[in-house]
Amino acid sequence: MAENVAAKPCRLLIGGKWVEGKETMTVIDKYTGETIGVVPVADRGMVDRAIGAAREAFPGWSRTPAHRRFRILEKASHLLAKHQEEIASTICREAGKAWKYSAGEVARAVETFQFSAEEAKRIHGETVPMDASTAGEGRVGFYLRCPVGVVAAITPFNFPLNLVAHKVGPGLAAGNTMVLKPASTTPLTAIRLGEILEEAGVPPGVFNVVVGSGGTVGDWITADPRVSKISFTGSPPVGEAIIRRAGLKKVTMELGNNSGTIVEPDADLDAAVPRCVVSAFANSGQVCISLQRLYVHRSIASEFTKRFVEATAKLKVSNPLEKDCDVGPMIDEGEAKRAEAWIKEAVAEGAKLLIGGKREGRVLYPAILTGVRAEMKVMCQEAFAPLVSLYEYETFEDAVRMVEDSPYGLQAGVYTNDLRKAMYAVEHINVGGVMINDTSIFRVDHMPYGGNKMSGLGREGVRFAVEEMTNIKMVMIKP
Ligand code: NAP
Numbered sequence: 001m002a003e004n005v006a007a008k009p010c011r012l013l014i015g016g017k018w019v020e021g022k023e024t025m026t027v028i029d030k031y032t033g034e035t036i037g038v039v040p041v042a043d044r045g046m047v048d049r050a051i052g053a054a055r056e057a058f059p060g061w062s063r064t065p066a067h068r069r070f071r072i073l074e075k076a077s078h079l080l081a082k083h084q085e086e087i088a089s090t091i092c093r094e095a096g097k098a099w100k101y102s103a104g105e106v107a108r109a110v111e112t113f114q115f116s117a118e119e120a121k122r123i124h125g126e127t128v129p130m131d132a133s134t135a136g137e138g139r140v141g142f143y144l145r146c147p148v149g150v151v152a153a154i155t156p157f158n159f160p161l162n163l164v165a166h167k168v169g170p171g172l173a174a175g176n177t178m179v180l181k182p183a184s185t186t187p188l189t190a191i192r193l194g195e196i197l198e199e200a201g202v203p204p205g206v207f208n209v210v211v212g213s214g215g216t217v218g219d220w221i222t223a224d225p226r227v228s229k230i231s232f233t234g235s236p237p238v239g240e241a242i243i244r245r246a247g248l249k250k251v252t253m254e255l256g257n258n259s260g261t262i263v264e265p266d267a268d269l270d271a272a273v274p275r276c277v278v279s280a281f282a283n284s285g286q287v288c289i290s291l292q293r294l295y296v297h298r299s300i301a302s303e304f305t306k307r308f309v310e311a312t313a314k315l316k317v318s319n320p321l322e323k324d325c326d327v328g329p330m331i332d333e334g335e336a337k338r339a340e341a342w343i344k345e346a347v348a349e350g351a352k353l354l355i356g357g358k359r360e361g362r363v364l365y366p367a368i369l370t371g372v373r374a375e376m377k378v379m380c381q382e383a384f385a386p387l388v389s390l391y392e393y394e395t396f397e398d399a400v401r402m403v404e405d406s407p408y409g410l411q412a413g414v415y416t417n418d419l420r421k422a423m424y425a426v427e428h429i430n431v432g433g434v435m436i437n438d439t440s441i442f443r444v445d446h447m448p449y450g451g452n453k454m455s456g457l458g459r460e461g462v463r464f465a466v467e468e469m470t471n472i473k474m475v476m477i478k479p
Helices: 044-062 066-082 084-095 099-120 162-173 187-200 214-223 236-246 269-285 298-313 333-348 396-404 419-428 462-468
Strands: 012-014 017-019 023-028 035-041 140-147 150-154 177-181 207-209 227-233 250-254 260-263 293-297 352-355 367-370 387-393 411-415 433-436 470-477
Touching: 012 044, 012 187, 035 084, 035 187, 044 140, 044 150, 044 177, 044 207, 044 214, 066 084, 066 099, 066 162, 066 187, 084 099, 084 187, 099 162, 099 462, 150 162, 150 214, 162 177, 162 187, 162 227, 162 462, 177 214, 187 207, 214 227, 214 236, 227 236, 227 462, 236 250, 250 462, 260 269, 260 396, 269 298, 269 387, 293 298, 293 396, 298 352, 298 367, 298 387, 333 352, 333 367, 333 387, 387 396, 396 419, 411 419, 419 433, 462 470
Parallel strands: 150 177, 150 227, 177 207, 227 250, 260 293, 260 411, 293 387, 367 387, 411 433
Antiparallel strands: 012 017, 012 207, 023 035, 140 470, 352 367
C-alpha cells in the first residue's frame, strides 16, 4: 500500500527560500475529503519576488554549461524514480487518480526529465549558406538557439507531475528560469518537485513555485512584462483569456479536445476493446486525449458494443489508493454533477445509456451512451469525465468526416490495417497526431504533441518544447 501523506504545512519556493504566506488553502484527498496539505497562497508581493528572482537568476543559469544542466536534470530524474511510491501516493490523493495511473505518471516524469537532460546537450542552430544570395557573397552565417528568459508555467490538475515536467524539464534544459503556478486543486506534487529540483542542484531563483487562484496569481504572472514566455496547459477559455492578457509574449497553449477514434471491421477487437476501455475511463476520463467519441463500423457494432460494455462493467470504482482501482473520483463534485447532467440531457434528447452514469459525490460511474447525435453536448463539447459515446457508421469516409467535424484538433485514433484508409484519415483529420491501430490517447513523452484549432498553439514533447522555449539568434560575419 502507498505511503500515507500526512496533512503537512507546505511552503512556496521563491528565490531559493521556502516561504510561508499570510493566507493558506487546504488540499483535500479527492476520494475521502480528508485534508492532506495546507499550502500558502501567494500574494502579489510574493509573485513579484518570484518573477524578480527568476529574472535575476537568468544570466547565471543561461550561461551554465550544458553538461552541468544535463547532470542536474539527470539527478532530478533519478530522485523522482527514488521517491516514486511517495510521489505517486500524493498524486493519487490530491488528484484522485487511480494508483496504477499515478505510479505510471511518476514513471513518465522520470523519463521526461531524462529526455530533458539529454536534450540540454544538443541545443544548437545551423549554418546558413549566405552566398545563396548575391548580397550574401563572402559572408559567413549561422544561427544560435538562445533561452528566452523567464518562462511561466501554468498547469492543470489532471497530470500534476508529468505535465509540469513537460514544461520545467525542457525550460531548464534550454537555460531558462521558471515560475510555476500549478492548479489550485493539486499543488502538493508541484511543491514536492521544487524540493527535488533543489536537491538535484538547481540554483536559487532558477525554479520558483507560487500557488494561488488562476484569477489572481495566474493573472499577475500572465500580465508581468518580465515574463518572456507563457507555457500553458488547461482549458480553451482560460488559454484564450491568457493570450489576450499576455501581450507580446511567446505562448504555448496545450488545450482540450473531444477526441474521436474509429474502429474499422478489420480491427483486432481483442486489442481494440480493452484499449478503448482504458482510453475512455483512465483518470475518470480527465485526460485531454481521452476517448470521448467512438465511431464503430455498423458490421461489428453489436459485437464491439457487447464486449465494450462487458469490459467496462468489470472496472473497479474505488478509493484510488487501492492498487487494483481502475476509476477514482473526479476532481470536484461540481464537475461530476456537470457530467451527470450532460448524460441526463443526452438521454432526454434520445440517447441510450448502456451502463454507468450513477454519481456518488465526486465519483461518476463509467458511462457509455449510444444513439447520440453530433450536436449533443456529450459529442460536440469536451466531456472531461468518465463518459464515452458510441456511434455506428456506414462508410469510412463518413467516420473520418465526423471525427474531423470538431472545433478541437488534438489527437485522433483509427483502428485499421488498410494502409490506404489509414493515410486517408491522416490526410483528412486536422489534428496534431493521428494514432493508427490505437486510440486518441496514445502518447510517449518525446514525440511532438499538441493541437490544432481550439486545441492549442505550439508543441510539447521535450525537443519540441525546447524549440518553443528558445529564440533564434542569427549571426552574420563579414570577414
Ligand atoms: P483550467 O481550469 O483551464 O486551469 C488550468 C490552469 O490555469 C490552472 O492552474 C488554473 O488555476 C489556471 N488559470 C485559471 N484561470 C486563469 C487565468 N485567468 N489566468 C491564468 N491562469 C489561470 O484547466 P483544468 O480544469 O485544470 O484542466 C482541464 C483542461 O486542461 C481540459 O480542458 C483539458 O483538456 C486540458 N488539458 C490539456 C492538455 C494538453 O496537453 N493539451 C493536457 C491536460 C489537460 P486554478 O487551478 O487556480 O483555477
